[in-house]
Amino acid sequence: MTYLLPLLGLAAVHLMAAASPGPSFVVVAQTAVGSGRRAGLLAALAMMLGAVAWAAAALYGLQALFARFEWLYLAMRIGGGLYLLYLAVMLWRHAPEPLSEPSAAGHNKTGAAQGFVRALLLQLGNPKVMVFFGSIFLALLPAHPPPWMQAATLAIVAFNEFTWYALITLLFSGGPARSIYRRAKFWLDRIMGGALALLGLRLALLSR
Template identity: 35%
Template sequence: MQAYLSLITITGALAAGAVSPGPSFIFVARNAMSLSRRHGFATALGMGSGAFIFSIFALLGLQAVFSAVPVAFWLLKIVGGVYLILLASNILRSARQPLHGLTSNQTASISLWQAYIFGLFTQLSNPKTAIVFAGVFSALLPQQIPPYFYAVIPLATFCVDAGWYSMVALVLSSEKPRNAYLRVKTLVDCTAGGVMGLLGLKLILSSK
Protein backbone atom coordinates (compact mmCIF):
# COMPACT_ATOMS: atom_id res chain seq x y z
CA MET A 1 0.00 0.00 0.00
CA GLN A 2 2.84 2.37 0.87
CA ALA A 3 4.45 1.75 -2.52
CA TYR A 4 1.22 2.58 -4.37
CA LEU A 5 0.82 5.78 -2.35
CA SER A 6 4.39 6.75 -3.18
CA LEU A 7 3.75 6.12 -6.87
CA ILE A 8 0.60 8.27 -6.87
CA THR A 9 2.34 11.07 -4.96
CA ILE A 10 5.34 11.10 -7.31
CA THR A 11 3.11 11.17 -10.38
CA GLY A 12 1.06 14.03 -8.92
CA ALA A 13 4.15 16.06 -8.03
CA LEU A 14 5.60 15.62 -11.53
CA ALA A 15 2.26 16.54 -13.10
CA ALA A 16 2.23 19.77 -11.10
CA GLY A 17 5.73 20.52 -12.37
CA ALA A 18 4.81 19.73 -15.97
CA VAL A 19 1.93 22.21 -16.13
CA SER A 20 4.03 25.12 -14.81
CA PRO A 21 5.04 27.52 -17.63
CA GLY A 22 8.57 27.24 -18.98
CA PRO A 23 10.63 26.76 -22.18
CA SER A 24 8.88 23.46 -22.94
CA PHE A 25 5.42 25.04 -22.89
CA ILE A 26 6.59 27.94 -25.08
CA PHE A 27 8.15 25.62 -27.64
CA VAL A 28 5.18 23.25 -27.92
CA ALA A 29 2.70 26.13 -28.11
CA ARG A 30 4.63 27.90 -30.84
CA ASN A 31 5.11 24.75 -32.94
CA ALA A 32 1.40 23.93 -32.66
CA MET A 33 0.35 27.44 -33.68
CA SER A 34 2.94 28.30 -36.31
CA LEU A 35 3.55 24.90 -37.92
CA SER A 36 0.77 22.34 -37.50
CA ARG A 37 -1.11 20.28 -34.95
CA ARG A 38 0.91 17.22 -35.95
CA HIS A 39 4.17 19.11 -35.32
CA GLY A 40 2.80 20.12 -31.93
CA PHE A 41 2.00 16.49 -31.10
CA ALA A 42 5.45 15.36 -32.27
CA THR A 43 7.06 18.00 -30.06
CA ALA A 44 4.89 16.84 -27.14
CA LEU A 45 6.08 13.26 -27.62
CA GLY A 46 9.66 14.54 -27.54
CA MET A 47 8.92 16.28 -24.22
CA GLY A 48 7.48 13.06 -22.85
CA SER A 49 10.54 11.11 -23.97
CA GLY A 50 12.80 13.62 -22.23
CA ALA A 51 10.81 13.18 -19.03
CA PHE A 52 11.08 9.40 -19.45
CA ILE A 53 14.87 9.65 -19.66
CA PHE A 54 15.11 12.01 -16.68
CA SER A 55 12.97 9.67 -14.59
CA ILE A 56 15.29 6.75 -15.31
CA PHE A 57 18.33 8.83 -14.34
CA ALA A 58 16.58 9.99 -11.17
CA LEU A 59 15.72 6.42 -10.22
CA LEU A 60 19.38 5.49 -10.69
CA GLY A 61 20.54 8.30 -8.39
CA LEU A 62 20.77 11.56 -10.34
CA GLN A 63 20.99 13.63 -7.14
CA ALA A 64 23.88 11.51 -5.91
CA VAL A 65 25.72 12.03 -9.21
CA PHE A 66 25.31 15.82 -9.03
CA SER A 67 26.53 15.82 -5.42
CA ALA A 68 29.52 13.59 -6.14
CA VAL A 69 30.44 15.24 -9.46
CA PRO A 70 29.43 18.94 -9.37
CA VAL A 71 30.96 19.46 -12.82
CA ALA A 72 28.19 17.26 -14.29
CA PHE A 73 25.52 19.74 -13.23
CA TRP A 74 27.71 22.63 -14.43
CA LEU A 75 27.99 21.04 -17.87
CA LEU A 76 24.24 20.44 -18.00
CA LYS A 77 23.64 24.13 -17.28
CA ILE A 78 26.08 25.28 -19.96
CA VAL A 79 24.75 22.94 -22.66
CA GLY A 80 21.15 23.72 -21.73
CA GLY A 81 21.77 27.46 -21.76
CA VAL A 82 23.44 27.39 -25.17
CA TYR A 83 20.63 25.26 -26.61
CA LEU A 84 17.92 27.63 -25.32
CA ILE A 85 19.77 30.64 -26.75
CA LEU A 86 19.96 28.94 -30.16
CA LEU A 87 16.22 28.21 -30.02
CA ALA A 88 15.55 31.82 -29.04
CA SER A 89 17.65 33.04 -31.97
CA ASN A 90 15.63 30.93 -34.43
CA ILE A 91 12.33 32.21 -33.03
CA LEU A 92 13.45 35.85 -33.14
CA ARG A 93 14.71 35.52 -36.72
CA SER A 94 11.27 34.35 -37.88
CA ALA A 95 9.28 36.76 -35.70
CA ARG A 96 8.51 39.22 -38.50
CA GLN A 97 7.91 36.59 -41.15
CA PRO A 98 4.20 36.22 -42.08
CA LEU A 99 2.56 33.08 -40.69
CA HIS A 100 1.60 31.81 -44.14
CA GLY A 101 5.18 31.98 -45.40
CA LEU A 102 6.54 30.63 -42.15
CA THR A 103 4.15 27.69 -42.15
CA SER A 104 4.70 26.69 -45.77
CA ASN A 105 8.47 27.01 -45.55
CA GLN A 106 9.03 25.48 -42.14
CA THR A 107 6.54 22.65 -42.51
CA ALA A 108 8.38 21.65 -45.66
CA SER A 109 11.80 21.88 -43.97
CA ILE A 110 10.94 20.56 -40.50
CA SER A 111 9.79 16.95 -40.43
CA LEU A 112 7.74 15.44 -37.65
CA TRP A 113 10.85 13.53 -36.58
CA GLN A 114 12.79 16.79 -36.31
CA ALA A 115 9.98 18.32 -34.26
CA TYR A 116 10.18 15.29 -31.96
CA ILE A 117 13.96 15.63 -31.61
CA PHE A 118 13.68 19.38 -30.91
CA GLY A 119 11.12 18.61 -28.20
CA LEU A 120 13.35 15.92 -26.70
CA PHE A 121 16.40 18.17 -26.51
CA THR A 122 14.38 21.12 -25.23
CA GLN A 123 13.27 18.95 -22.31
CA LEU A 124 16.73 17.51 -21.73
CA SER A 125 18.33 20.98 -21.88
CA ASN A 126 16.40 22.14 -18.81
CA PRO A 127 18.43 21.50 -15.63
CA LYS A 128 15.41 22.59 -13.57
CA THR A 129 13.64 19.45 -14.79
CA ALA A 130 16.60 17.31 -13.72
CA ILE A 131 16.61 18.86 -10.25
CA VAL A 132 12.82 18.53 -9.88
CA PHE A 133 12.96 14.84 -10.79
CA ALA A 134 15.93 14.19 -8.52
CA GLY A 135 14.35 16.08 -5.63
CA VAL A 136 10.90 14.52 -5.99
CA PHE A 137 12.30 11.01 -6.25
CA SER A 138 14.70 11.51 -3.33
CA ALA A 139 11.87 12.76 -1.12
CA LEU A 140 9.06 10.44 -2.16
CA LEU A 141 10.55 7.11 -3.20
CA PRO A 142 10.22 4.35 -0.59
CA GLN A 143 13.45 3.20 1.05
CA GLN A 144 13.14 -0.17 -0.66
CA ILE A 145 12.24 0.51 -4.28
CA PRO A 146 10.00 -2.23 -5.75
CA PRO A 147 11.46 -3.61 -9.01
CA TYR A 148 8.34 -2.69 -10.99
CA PHE A 149 8.92 1.01 -10.15
CA TYR A 150 11.77 1.04 -12.70
CA ALA A 151 9.21 0.40 -15.44
CA VAL A 152 6.04 2.00 -14.09
CA ILE A 153 7.47 5.38 -13.01
CA PRO A 154 9.23 6.19 -16.32
CA LEU A 155 6.07 5.17 -18.20
CA ALA A 156 3.94 7.34 -15.88
CA THR A 157 6.21 10.36 -16.34
CA PHE A 158 6.11 9.92 -20.11
CA CYS A 159 2.31 9.82 -20.04
CA VAL A 160 2.11 12.90 -17.79
CA ASP A 161 4.39 15.10 -19.92
CA ALA A 162 3.36 13.81 -23.35
CA GLY A 163 -0.31 13.97 -22.32
CA TRP A 164 -0.11 17.52 -20.98
CA TYR A 165 1.83 18.92 -23.95
CA SER A 166 -0.44 17.08 -26.39
CA MET A 167 -3.37 18.90 -24.78
CA VAL A 168 -1.47 22.17 -25.22
CA ALA A 169 -0.84 21.34 -28.88
CA LEU A 170 -4.48 20.35 -29.44
CA VAL A 171 -5.92 23.51 -27.87
CA LEU A 172 -3.46 26.01 -29.32
CA SER A 173 -3.56 24.58 -32.85
CA SER A 174 -7.32 25.20 -33.03
CA GLU A 175 -8.67 27.98 -35.24
CA LYS A 176 -9.35 30.64 -32.61
CA PRO A 177 -5.98 30.47 -30.83
CA ARG A 178 -4.26 30.29 -34.21
CA ASN A 179 -6.10 33.41 -35.44
CA ALA A 180 -5.26 35.22 -32.21
CA TYR A 181 -1.62 34.25 -32.67
CA LEU A 182 -1.73 35.53 -36.25
CA ARG A 183 -2.85 38.98 -35.07
CA VAL A 184 -0.02 39.37 -32.58
CA LYS A 185 2.57 37.00 -34.06
CA THR A 186 5.52 39.40 -33.97
CA LEU A 187 4.88 40.37 -30.36
CA VAL A 188 4.34 36.76 -29.23
CA ASP A 189 7.43 35.47 -31.05
CA CYS A 190 9.63 38.31 -29.79
CA THR A 191 8.39 37.71 -26.26
CA ALA A 192 8.85 33.92 -26.51
CA GLY A 193 12.31 34.30 -28.04
CA GLY A 194 13.30 36.90 -25.47
CA VAL A 195 12.15 34.74 -22.55
CA MET A 196 13.95 31.68 -23.90
CA GLY A 197 17.11 33.69 -24.53
CA LEU A 198 17.06 35.16 -21.01
CA LEU A 199 16.50 31.71 -19.50
CA GLY A 200 19.45 30.36 -21.48
CA LEU A 201 21.65 33.30 -20.46
CA LYS A 202 20.61 32.87 -16.83
CA LEU A 203 21.59 29.20 -16.93
CA ILE A 204 25.03 30.01 -18.32
CA LEU A 205 25.69 32.85 -15.86
CA SER A 206 24.46 30.82 -12.88
CA SER A 207 26.95 28.07 -13.72
CA LYS A 208 29.93 30.32 -12.92
Protein backbone atom coordinates (compact mmCIF):
# COMPACT_ATOMS: atom_id res chain seq x y z
CA MET A 1 0.00 0.00 0.00
CA THR A 2 2.97 2.32 0.67
CA TYR A 3 3.91 2.14 -2.99
CA LEU A 4 0.46 1.53 -4.50
CA LEU A 5 -1.11 4.86 -3.54
CA PRO A 6 1.68 7.01 -5.04
CA LEU A 7 1.46 5.02 -8.29
CA LEU A 8 -2.32 5.42 -8.45
CA GLY A 9 -1.96 9.15 -7.79
CA LEU A 10 0.67 9.38 -10.50
CA ALA A 11 -1.58 7.56 -12.97
CA ALA A 12 -4.50 9.91 -12.28
CA VAL A 13 -2.48 13.14 -12.45
CA HIS A 14 -0.64 12.12 -15.60
CA LEU A 15 -3.82 11.01 -17.37
CA MET A 16 -5.46 14.36 -16.66
CA ALA A 17 -2.38 16.14 -18.01
CA ALA A 18 -2.27 13.96 -21.14
CA ALA A 19 -5.97 14.63 -21.79
CA SER A 20 -5.60 18.42 -21.56
CA PRO A 21 -5.76 20.18 -24.97
CA GLY A 22 -2.42 21.04 -26.49
CA PRO A 23 -0.24 20.62 -29.58
CA SER A 24 -0.08 16.84 -29.14
CA PHE A 25 -3.87 16.60 -29.39
CA VAL A 26 -3.89 18.78 -32.51
CA VAL A 27 -1.16 16.78 -34.25
CA VAL A 28 -2.62 13.34 -33.48
CA ALA A 29 -6.17 14.38 -34.39
CA GLN A 30 -5.04 16.00 -37.66
CA THR A 31 -2.92 12.95 -38.53
CA ALA A 32 -5.81 10.57 -37.86
CA VAL A 33 -8.40 12.52 -39.80
CA GLY A 34 -6.04 13.40 -42.64
CA SER A 35 -4.08 10.17 -43.09
CA GLY A 36 -6.23 7.48 -41.52
CA ARG A 37 -6.29 5.21 -38.51
CA ARG A 38 -2.93 3.51 -39.04
CA ALA A 39 -1.12 6.83 -39.25
CA GLY A 40 -2.96 8.08 -36.16
CA LEU A 41 -2.03 5.00 -34.15
CA LEU A 42 1.61 5.38 -35.15
CA ALA A 43 1.44 9.01 -34.07
CA ALA A 44 0.01 7.82 -30.74
CA LEU A 45 2.91 5.38 -30.45
CA ALA A 46 5.35 8.22 -31.12
CA MET A 47 3.72 10.35 -28.42
CA MET A 48 4.11 7.44 -26.01
CA LEU A 49 7.80 6.92 -26.86
CA GLY A 50 8.56 10.62 -26.47
CA ALA A 51 6.75 10.85 -23.14
CA VAL A 52 8.54 7.76 -21.81
CA ALA A 53 11.88 9.22 -22.89
CA TRP A 54 11.20 12.45 -20.98
CA ALA A 55 9.84 10.55 -17.97
CA ALA A 56 12.99 8.40 -17.88
CA ALA A 57 15.11 11.55 -18.14
CA ALA A 58 13.26 13.03 -15.18
CA LEU A 59 13.72 9.84 -13.17
CA TYR A 60 17.41 9.53 -13.93
CA GLY A 61 18.62 13.08 -13.55
CA LEU A 62 18.50 15.02 -16.82
CA GLN A 63 16.42 17.67 -15.08
CA ALA A 64 19.44 18.45 -12.88
CA LEU A 65 21.50 18.92 -16.05
CA PHE A 66 18.96 21.42 -17.40
CA ALA A 67 19.03 23.26 -14.07
CA ARG A 68 22.82 23.51 -14.26
CA PHE A 69 22.94 24.52 -17.93
CA GLU A 70 19.95 26.77 -18.48
CA TRP A 71 21.05 27.57 -22.04
CA LEU A 72 20.49 23.92 -22.96
CA TYR A 73 16.92 24.02 -21.69
CA LEU A 74 16.36 27.34 -23.47
CA ALA A 75 17.79 26.01 -26.74
CA MET A 76 15.55 22.93 -26.66
CA ARG A 77 12.51 25.01 -25.80
CA ILE A 78 13.14 27.43 -28.66
CA GLY A 79 13.78 24.51 -31.01
CA GLY A 80 10.50 22.91 -30.01
CA GLY A 81 8.65 26.19 -30.49
CA LEU A 82 10.16 26.66 -33.96
CA TYR A 83 9.12 23.13 -34.90
CA LEU A 84 5.54 23.89 -33.87
CA LEU A 85 5.68 27.05 -36.00
CA TYR A 86 6.92 24.94 -38.93
CA LEU A 87 3.98 22.55 -38.53
CA ALA A 88 1.64 25.54 -38.37
CA VAL A 89 3.04 26.96 -41.62
CA MET A 90 2.69 23.56 -43.35
CA LEU A 91 -0.94 23.24 -42.25
CA TRP A 92 -1.68 26.80 -43.37
CA ARG A 93 -0.03 26.33 -46.78
CA HIS A 94 -1.73 23.02 -47.55
CA ALA A 95 -5.16 24.04 -46.26
CA PRO A 96 -6.57 24.70 -49.77
CA GLU A 97 -5.60 21.22 -50.99
CA PRO A 98 -8.37 18.59 -51.02
CA LEU A 99 -8.24 15.72 -48.56
CA SER A 100 -6.49 12.74 -50.15
CA GLU A 101 -7.92 9.33 -49.49
CA PRO A 102 -5.34 6.92 -47.98
CA SER A 103 -6.33 4.09 -50.30
CA ALA A 104 -3.07 3.07 -51.92
CA ALA A 105 -0.57 1.06 -49.88
CA GLY A 106 2.27 3.45 -50.74
CA HIS A 107 0.24 6.45 -49.63
CA ASN A 108 -0.68 4.70 -46.38
CA LYS A 109 2.94 3.94 -45.59
CA THR A 110 4.11 7.46 -46.40
CA GLY A 111 1.38 9.14 -44.36
CA ALA A 112 1.95 6.80 -41.43
CA ALA A 113 5.72 7.36 -41.44
CA GLN A 114 5.29 11.12 -41.65
CA GLY A 115 2.76 11.07 -38.82
CA PHE A 116 5.10 9.04 -36.61
CA VAL A 117 8.13 11.30 -37.21
CA ARG A 118 6.10 14.48 -36.82
CA ALA A 119 4.60 13.36 -33.51
CA LEU A 120 7.91 12.06 -32.14
CA LEU A 121 9.75 15.29 -32.97
CA LEU A 122 6.93 17.28 -31.42
CA GLN A 123 7.09 15.34 -28.16
CA LEU A 124 10.88 15.30 -27.93
CA GLY A 125 11.05 18.99 -28.80
CA ASN A 126 9.17 20.06 -25.67
CA PRO A 127 11.41 19.93 -22.58
CA LYS A 128 8.51 21.19 -20.46
CA VAL A 129 7.24 17.60 -20.56
CA MET A 130 10.26 16.55 -18.52
CA VAL A 131 9.80 19.45 -16.12
CA PHE A 132 6.21 18.30 -15.60
CA PHE A 133 7.32 14.74 -14.92
CA GLY A 134 10.06 15.91 -12.58
CA SER A 135 7.52 17.92 -10.60
CA ILE A 136 4.97 15.14 -10.18
CA PHE A 137 7.65 12.57 -9.44
CA LEU A 138 8.99 14.76 -6.63
CA ALA A 139 5.49 15.34 -5.31
CA LEU A 140 4.16 11.77 -5.51
CA LEU A 141 7.02 9.28 -5.47
CA PRO A 142 9.31 8.42 -2.55
CA ALA A 143 12.76 10.00 -2.52
CA HIS A 144 14.50 6.80 -3.63
CA PRO A 145 11.96 4.57 -5.41
CA PRO A 146 13.07 0.96 -5.91
CA PRO A 147 13.86 -0.17 -9.47
CA TRP A 148 10.55 -2.01 -9.87
CA MET A 149 8.69 1.18 -8.95
CA GLN A 150 10.65 3.18 -11.50
CA ALA A 151 9.74 0.56 -14.11
CA ALA A 152 6.09 0.73 -13.02
CA THR A 153 6.18 4.53 -13.32
CA LEU A 154 7.40 4.35 -16.91
CA ALA A 155 4.82 1.67 -17.70
CA ILE A 156 2.03 3.91 -16.37
CA VAL A 157 3.25 6.80 -18.50
CA ALA A 158 3.40 4.56 -21.57
CA PHE A 159 -0.08 3.12 -20.98
CA ASN A 160 -1.72 6.49 -20.35
CA GLU A 161 -0.11 8.21 -23.34
CA PHE A 162 -0.83 5.50 -25.89
CA THR A 163 -4.35 4.77 -24.64
CA TRP A 164 -5.41 8.42 -24.70
CA TYR A 165 -4.02 9.19 -28.15
CA ALA A 166 -5.29 5.88 -29.54
CA LEU A 167 -8.77 6.92 -28.40
CA ILE A 168 -8.29 10.28 -30.13
CA THR A 169 -7.26 8.41 -33.27
CA LEU A 170 -10.29 6.12 -33.20
CA LEU A 171 -12.57 9.12 -32.76
CA PHE A 172 -11.08 11.26 -35.54
CA SER A 173 -10.31 8.54 -38.10
CA GLY A 174 -13.91 7.39 -38.40
CA GLY A 175 -16.08 8.06 -41.44
CA PRO A 176 -18.18 10.87 -39.92
CA ALA A 177 -15.10 12.77 -38.72
CA ARG A 178 -13.39 12.44 -42.11
CA SER A 179 -16.58 13.56 -43.87
CA ILE A 180 -16.79 16.69 -41.71
CA TYR A 181 -13.08 17.35 -42.19
CA ARG A 182 -13.36 16.92 -45.96
CA ARG A 183 -16.07 19.56 -46.16
CA ALA A 184 -14.40 22.06 -43.82
CA LYS A 185 -10.73 21.21 -44.41
CA PHE A 186 -9.67 24.71 -45.41
CA TRP A 187 -10.94 26.41 -42.27
CA LEU A 188 -10.09 23.52 -39.91
CA ASP A 189 -6.49 23.43 -41.16
CA ARG A 190 -6.22 27.19 -40.79
CA ILE A 191 -7.63 27.02 -37.24
CA MET A 192 -5.34 24.13 -36.25
CA GLY A 193 -2.38 25.89 -37.87
CA GLY A 194 -3.13 29.05 -35.91
CA ALA A 195 -3.43 27.08 -32.69
CA LEU A 196 -0.06 25.38 -33.29
CA ALA A 197 1.54 28.75 -34.07
CA LEU A 198 0.29 30.24 -30.80
CA LEU A 199 1.44 27.19 -28.85
CA GLY A 200 4.83 27.33 -30.56
CA LEU A 201 5.28 30.99 -29.65
CA ARG A 202 4.21 30.24 -26.09
CA LEU A 203 6.74 27.40 -25.80
CA ALA A 204 9.59 29.44 -27.28
CA LEU A 205 8.98 32.74 -25.52
CA LEU A 206 7.50 32.02 -22.10
CA SER A 207 9.60 31.02 -19.12
CA ARG A 208 9.12 27.89 -17.09
